[in-house]
Amino acid sequence: MEESILAPTEDPTPEPEQKNNWGRLLLDLLETLLLSAALFLVINALSARVRVDGYSMLPTLQDGEFVLVNRLAYRFETSPQRGDIIVFHSPIDNTQDLIKRIIGLPGDTVTVQNGVVYINGNPLQEPYIAAAPLYSGSWNVPEGYLFVLGDNRNDSSDSHSWGLLAQENILGKAILIYFPFRNWQMIDHYDLTKVTP
Numbered sequence: 001m002e003e004s005i006l007a008p009t010e011d012p013t014p015e016p017e018q019k020n021n022w023g024r025l026l027l028d029l030l031e032t033l034l035l036s037a038a039l040f041l042v043i044n045a046l047s048a049r050v051r052v053d054g055y056s057m058l059p060t061l062q063d064g065e066f067v068l069v070n071r072l073a074y075r076f077e078t079s080p081q082r083g084d085i086i087v088f089h090s091p092i093d094n095t096q097d098l099i100k101r102i103i104g105l106p107g108d109t110v111t112v113q114n115g116v117v118y119i120n121g122n123p124l125q126e127p128y129i130a131a132a133p134l135y136s137g138s139w140n141v142p143e144g145y146l147f148v149l150g151d152n153r154n155d156s157s158d159s160h161s162w163g164l165l166a167q168e169n170i171l172g173k174a175i176l177i178y179f180p181f182r183n184w185q186m187i188d189h190y191d192l193t194k195v196t197p
Helices: 014-046
Strands: 047-051 066-070 085-089 097-104 109-113 116-119 137-140 145-149 170-179
Touching: 047 170, 097 109, 097 116
Parallel strands: none
Antiparallel strands: 047 066, 066 170, 085 097, 085 170, 097 145, 109 116, 109 137
């Protein structure tokens, strides 16, 4: 009498293991997506990325450059300083963001005369401007406001044309040009704090 040898039956355990692998993969994917979303929200809360549109900040910033903005720059102890380049909501059109340099602080008197900007009677040394301003005027800066100008003084819509900037409109301080890559550099904020006695 011959004995028949039965072929071993397939082990049913791989099927639950395969389901386990798919479940683990989906869980890992979900964790990655949640972590990415959390990082995106945190990065956007701390910073902004803006595109320079126009020529008002020449020669410091070029049309089409992308700039990284520190949203927390003025949220705590630091306050805006003369010479800082800031991004803010336009006082004329709140849907438009602008980028300019702070010239006058609360309590300052800003005077533009004969191509020179004066703060409280003291002339500013401005190596960053495209050309001396062709306009003149005088502005007193009250508490809670700033006087801002574009570095391309004669081709900039700024405080000399539309008035003072409320500090509540500030989005943050521009810190880095990050695109195009050949222009990558930290933004130079000139120290203009020593203009007043």
